Amino acid sequence: MKIKKLIFAAAAACILLTAFGACGKKGAASSTDDDLSKHVVITYMTTGDIPTNETDLALKEVNRLLTEKVNAEIKIHWIEWTNYGTNYNLTLASQDGSIDLVGTATDWLNAWPNARDGAFLPLTEDMLKTYAPKTWEQVPPEHWELCKYNGNIYFIPEDNYAQWTNHGFMYRGDWAREAGLADGVHSWEDLGVYFQYIRDNKGIVPWDAEAVASLVDSVAGGWNSSHTKNIFIENLRVSLFFGESPENPYKLSRYYLEGEELVNFARTMKKWSDAGYWREDILNNQSDTREKMFAGLTGADQHHTYTWMNSVRPRMTELFPGSDVGFFWFGEEAKNLVSLNITHGAMAVAARSRNPHRALQVYDLLRNDPEIYRLFNYGIEGRHYTIENGNTLIRPEGFDSAKDGVSTNYWWGRNDDLELRNSVTAWDAYLPLAEVYEEVAITYPYGRIVFDLDPISIQLDNLSNLYTTYMPRIVFGKNDNPEAYVAEFRAALKNAGIESVMAEVEAQLAAVYSE
Numbered sequence: 001m002k003i004k005k006l007i008f009a010a011a012a013a014c015i016l017l018t019a020f021g022a023c024g025k026k027g028a029a030s031s032t033d034d035d036l037s038k039h040v041v042i043t044y045m046t047t048g049d050i051p052t053n054e055t056d057l058a059l060k061e062v063n064r065l066l067t068e069k070v071n072a073e074i075k076i077h078w079i080e081w082t083n084y085g086t087n088y089n090l091t092l093a094s095q096d097g098s099i100d101l102v103g104t105a106t107d108w109l110n111a112w113p114n115a116r117d118g119a120f121l122p123l124t125e126d127m128l129k130t131y132a133p134k135t136w137e138q139v140p141p142e143h144w145e146l147c148k149y150n151g152n153i154y155f156i157p158e159d160n161y162a163q164w165t166n167h168g169f170m171y172r173g174d175w176a177r178e179a180g181l182a183d184g185v186h187s188w189e190d191l192g193v194y195f196q197y198i199r200d201n202k203g204i205v206p207w208d209a210e211a212v213a214s215l216v217d218s219v220a221g222g223w224n225s226s227h228t229k230n231i232f233i234e235n236l237r238v239s240l241f242f243g244e245s246p247e248n249p250y251k252l253s254r255y256y257l258e259g260e261e262l263v264n265f266a267r268t269m270k271k272w273s274d275a276g277y278w279r280e281d282i283l284n285n286q287s288d289t290r291e292k293m294f295a296g297l298t299g300a301d302q303h304h305t306y307t308w309m310n311s312v313r314p315r316m317t318e319l320f321p322g323s324d325v326g327f328f329w330f331g332e333e334a335k336n337l338v339s340l341n342i343t344h345g346a347m348a349v350a351a352r353s354r355n356p357h358r359a360l361q362v363y364d365l366l367r368n369d370p371e372i373y374r375l376f377n378y379g380i381e382g383r384h385y386t387i388e389n390g391n392t393l394i395r396p397e398g399f400d401s402a403k404d405g406v407s408t409n410y411w412w413g414r415n416d417d418l419e420l421r422n423s424v425t426a427w428d429a430y431l432p433l434a435e436v437y438e439e440v441a442i443t444y445p446y447g448r449i450v451f452d453l454d455p456i457s458i459q460l461d462n463l464s465n466l467y468t469t470y471m472p473r474i475v476f477g478k479n480d481n482p483e484a485y486v487a488e489f490r491a492a493l494k495n496a497g498i499e500s501v502m503a504e505v506e507a508q509l510a511a512v513y514s515e
Contacts, residue, residue, distance in 0.1 A: 033357045037072045040355045042362045045077040045091065046103040047084050051407035055258035058097040058406040065372050076408065085110075091277075092119040092350070098119075100359040101351040103412040106154065107234045112450045115154040120348040121356055131360035132156070134368040135413075143342055146447040155346035156363065161414035164305040164437055165340055166329055167218045170293075170312050171300050174325030175202070185328040188226060188268065195277040206277045208287045208298035211297045213468065215473050217301060221331030223265045229336050230255055233446055233505070237453070238464040240498065249445040250509040252266040252502045254405075257490055266474045266482035273477025281474050294319055305329065305437075309430040310422070317426075330438060339441040340377065367413040378420060379406035393420035409508040438449045449512045456504050459497040466492050 024210035033040075055076075063073035077099060079088045092102065092114050102120065104111040114120060127137040135415040138160055147155040169185065171194055176184050179197030184190075197204035209215060217239045224230050230253045240256050243249035256260060272278075294315060298348050301312060305327060313325040331337045347363055349356045365372050378385050378393060384406060386394045399405070421427070453460060470480070470489040479485040 005513035011258060019221055021326050025088070030300055031062050033355045038071070039067065040072050040358050042072050042100045042101070042355060042359050043075045043077050043098055044101040045099050046409045046411075047079045047088065047109070048079050048407065048409040050078045051405075052383065053377065053401065053403050053405045053407060055406050055408065058384070059408075061380060062372055062375045065369070065375070066362060066365060066434050069369075070358060072108065072355075072358050072362050074362055074366075084089075089114065093117070095119070095350055096354040097354045100353040100355060101363055102348045102350050103409070104348050106346070107341055108344070109258075111155060111346060111348070112235055115149045115348075116450065118204060118351055120154045121351050121353060122154060123156075123360075124153070125359065127357070128153070128156075131357045135364050138368070138415075144179075145247070146342060147346065148448075149450050152296065155340040155343055155348050156413065158345035158347075158411070158413055159342040161345075161416050161419070162333065162434075163414075164434065165344065166331070166337060167222060167304045168308075168327050168329035169300050169302050169330075170308050170325050171329055172316070172320075174320075174322055174328045176326065184326040186330075187333050188223065191328060192268070192272060192277075195272065196275065199276055202299065204297050204299065205279055205292075206298065207300040207302075208292045209278050209282060209289050209302070210285050210287050211283050211472050211476055215302060216472050218330070220265070220471055221473050223268075224255060224261070225331035225336045226333045227261050227264070228253070229334060231336075231338055231442075231445065234341070234444075235451055236505065237460045238467050239462060240467060240493070241502070243445065246442050246445070247402065247440060250506065250510065250513050252506055256493060257498065262474075262484050263483055266479070266486050269475055270477035270479065270482045278476065283472055283478060288379070296320065305430075305433070309426045310424070312505075313426040313429060314424045326429075329433075329437075336438040336443040337437060339437075340442050341444045341447055343447070345411040345414070363413065367415055368411065368418075370418050373418045374420070376408050377406075377410055377414070387420065391419075393419050393422045396423070400415055412455075435504065439450075446509070449509060450482045451505070451508055456497075456501045459501045462496040463493060463501065481484060 024175070051127075059074065066074060068074050077091075079091060090112060091099070103109075104114065104120075106112055111165050116249055125136075135156060139157060142157075143159045144159050147157055171185050171191075171192060173184055175198060176194050177188075178201070179194050181190055181194060185194050191335070198204065198206040221232055221239060224242065225232075225323065229245035229247075231244075231246065231249055232239070233243060233252075235242045237462075242253040242255060244251045244253045275281075279287070289298060289301050290303075290312065293301045293312070296319075303312070308325065308327045313327075316323045316325045329337070349359050353359055359427065367373070368375055381387065384399075384404070386396075388394050401407070466489070470485070470492070474482070474489070
């Protein structure tokens with residue numbers, strides 16, 4: 001039965017691809033696309049608010065070079081952050097040929113569902129070798145395999161760019177030392193000590209958080225990864241599904257259904273809530289936690305390593321010299337860390353692109369041509385930055401990225417071979433931490449699977465509704481009896497069919513990874 005379902009899903013995907021003009025043509029383009037005497041505009045779709053800085057100035061130079069090399073220019077189509085998920089998917093679903101390159105991701109921009117539904121053009125090996133030859137050579141065969149659906153390549157991965165977007169708590173090292181934590185915060189127990197010290201001595205809310213859905217997911221998953229070897233599985237709509245361990249990744253963990261660890265989490269969060277580590281009205285609070293931290297009005301912020309090293313620590317050092325902002329990463333106690341999926345950022349060609357071949361040529365230059373790469377990512381040398389010591393990027397004095405910078409949100413093909421090392425980044429603190437990460441991290445073990453959610457769609461919706469009802473109150477301790485509340489949550493999950501969903505997910509994992 002499961003095999004029949006997978007065959008049906010593949011057939012349905014091909015029908016949708018045919019509707020987009022992709023399945024039968026296998027990436028064929030009109031002859032004018034290969035006629036370099038015809039100037040074309042390649043539209044690149046990315047997420048982000050429309051910049052008000054000097055982006056257009058840099059793009060003018062980029063387009064001068066693109067015109068010289070492939071007789072094309074690039075234009076950016078912005079999907080602004082407000083309702084970005086809905087607007088992104090609607091734009092792809094209603095293509096009219098005006099979009100060519102699409103920034104996508106398998107973990108946060110629905111790349112697999114959009115590929116299945118015909119939003120992207122399948123990319124043949126011949127197309128990539130011909131129109132993106134440098135990229136084709138750089139990406140190893142095993143990485144191209146992770147970009148395939150039904151045997152076709154749909155994405156170009158951002159796989160030559162080292163980054164860590166694992167989450168954790170940013171905290172003030174100076175205050176941690178005052179609290180008796182000489183080496184900083186390295187466990188949830190330490191974090192409680194730190195929060196209590198702030199509560200007792202600083203007269204501010206220790207963690208002035210806003211209970212948005214992404215924060216609920218991060219904190220709940222953070223406790224899990226810190227106290228188990230569970231591995232989060234992407235693209236299942238709700239954050240309830242984890243592989244059991246690196247040794248047994250294709251058997252699902254029963255963390256949310258049984259055992260003491262979820263109960264321990266609920267007890268701890270209830271204790272912290274009662275102690276006043278966050279606002280009483282946190283479920284309705286709309287504080288900007290980071291701005292509060294920058295104002296000295298809270299002691300912690302939750303986000304990922306990249307934000308800590310590039311933004312929060314440098315800014316806090318400027319505002320509060322000696323604050324020595326540290327990073328307590330989720331999974332630290334259990335040494336449970338998964339390296340970033342190489343399709344966390346990826347580039348696709350829109351299914352109805354009028355110039356898919358030229359789009360690939362433009363992408364190949366954006367990713368691999370040193371002059372174009374730096375213009376597109378950093379701006380004009382001598383105006384927006386200078387280079388010292390070979391590869392250190394220095395911004396002009398008084399530089400304000402909001403008005404002076406260049407913003408292309410190119411998160412889909414960055415290349416460490418061409419990157420400059422930003423002088424603002426907290427390299428002294430980051431590099432030792434990165435060594436720890438490299439030592440303990442495992443490769444994401446689910447990169448090759450595209451889940452067929454149709455058989456479990458209704459149950460997933462029901463489970464998602466339960467999660468959004470119960471988990472905020474567990475994460476922030478807003479319940480009267482943690483043990484009873486977790487038991488109630490678990491019973492509701494079972495009644496909603498979580499066991500059958502887990503069985504289906506395990507069957508699909510086995511079908512792919514038992515080969």
